[in-house]
Amino acid sequence: MGIELRETIASTYAKSIESGDVHFFQSDSKKVKDPTTGSQYLITHAPSLLRKPERGDEEAEKRNPFAEPEPQLTVSEDLYGLGEYKLLLNKFPVVPKHLLLVTRQFKPQTSALSPQDLLTAYRLLQDLDDDDEMVRNLVFYNCGAPSGSSQDHKHLQVFQWPEKFLAFQDRLCSGKEHFIPDMRSEPLQDPKLSFAHFVVPLPEDPDTVDEELLAMTFVSLLQRTLTFFQDWSNEAPKLETGYNVLMTRQWLCLVPRSRSKSAELDIGFNATGYAGLVLVKHEDVWGKILQEPHIVDRLMLECGFPNTSGQSSVEYDY
Numbered sequence: 001m002g003i004e005l006r007e008t009i010a011s012t013y014a015k016s017i018e019s020g021d022v023h024f025f026q027s028d029s030k031k032v033k034d035p036t037t038g039s040q041y042l043i044t045h046a047p048s049l050l051r052k053p054e055r056g057d058e059e060a061e062k063r064n065p066f067a068e069p070e071p072q073l074t075v076s077e078d079l080y081g082l083g084e085y086k087l088l089l090n091k092f093p094v095v096p097k098h099l100l101l102v103t104r105q106f107k108p109q110t111s112a113l114s115p116q117d118l119l120t121a122y123r124l125l126q127d128l129d130d131d132d133e134m135v136r137n138l139v140f141y142n143c144g145a146p147s148g149s150s151q152d153h154k155h156l157q158v159f160q161w162p163e164k165f166l167a168f169q170d171r172l173c174s175g176k177e178h179f180i181p182d183m184r185s186e187p188l189q190d191p192k193l194s195f196a197h198f199v200v201p202l203p204e205d206p207d208t209v210d211e212e213l214l215a216m217t218f219v220s221l222l223q224r225t226l227t228f229f230q231d232w233s234n235e236a237p238k239l240e241t242g243y244n245v246l247m248t249r250q251w252l253c254l255v256p257r258s259r260s261k262s263a264e265l266d267i268g269f270n271a272t273g274y275a276g277l278v279l280v281k282h283e284d285v286w287g288k289i290l291q292e293p294h295i296v297d298r299l300m301l302e303c304g305f306p307n308t309s310g311q312s313s314v315e316y317d318y
């Protein structure tokens with residue numbers, strides 16, 4: 001299935017680029033290191049994205065693009081014959097062959113991932129990753145408006161991981177075995193980072209990964225993520241729930257989000273920012289981040305919540 005699917009994606013993408021159905025945005029990328037946290041960031045500058053309609057713009061609000069997706073962008077009408085998902089090409093990618101895993105029936109983008117969503121995403125990673133060619137992919141889910149999502153129909157996204165790039169989640173999980181966080185064991189969290197994040201390594205042997213394992217792992221991370229919205233409800237009762245989910249074959253990570261955009265600099269983040277993949281549209285923001293990469297960690301905190309490393313979930317849970 002893997003090779004066949006990869007070939008269908010490649011040919012659908014090539015045709016849609018040629019016909020103009022996919023609008024690929026050119027960008028420049030630079031890898032930088034945050035000297036304070038040791039994190040790597042891949043900063044991608046795509047100024048032409050400023051012309052793309054955004055959430056709230058009249059043009060962007062007109063229709064649900066996933067209700068009747070364009071046939072030219074459709075890789076599969078019914079992925080894996082489950083009757084649940086379509087696999088589409090992203091119409092506005094910055095990375096080639098950027099995919100969307102979209103529910104066939106309308107479901108809200110504020111809903112949690114189901115066990116089937118998780119296993120289907122993991123299956124896609126298995127089909128798209130190629131260890132011999134060092135090809136790795138990232139699945140992400142922007143849940144709720146503060147997470148940076150712009151479409152309200154439930155969709156996960158998949159794109160190829162940048163070459164030779166190590167996220168903080170990779171460092172954190174290196175050499176660690178899978179576990180399901182419980183009362184005695186907390187998810188991994190890097191104490192050097194300013195923002196809260198919950199990471200668990202996934203098993204090396206894919207045969208041991210099933211719906212139950214993924215669902216139990218996800219729920220343990222989600223419980224901790226949702227406590228932020230309970231904790232803060234007295235201070236900020238209107239705080240909308242939002243979080244990012246990031247998954248590779250090596251780990252699963254959830255990040256609670258307080259806002260989609262920074263007030264300090266004109267930049268917004270979706271899940272990819274929390275893997276260190278920072279998309280910048282404005283020239284002045286690009287310049288500032290390259291000059292002082294540690295700004296990213298500050299912005300992540302501004303759009304997230306404070307790190308809780310070293311505290312057990314009962315200390316910040318109620």
Ligand code: B4P
Nearest residue numbers: 065090091092093094142148149150151270272277278279
């Ligand atoms: P959402 O989860 O709702 O939003 P998003 O990916 O954060 O993208 P957004 O729309 O806010 O765009 P942004 O300028 O930040 O996903 C909805 C997805 O549906 C979007 O990816 C959108 O492109 C796609 N879409 C909309 N209409 C469509 C249609 N008719 N058919 C098919 N797909 C449609 O980011 C611009 C682009 O860069 C996005 O593709 C985004 O995913 C990508 N991106 C963001 N950060 C990135 C990074 N660090 N590296 C590489 N790419 C990145």
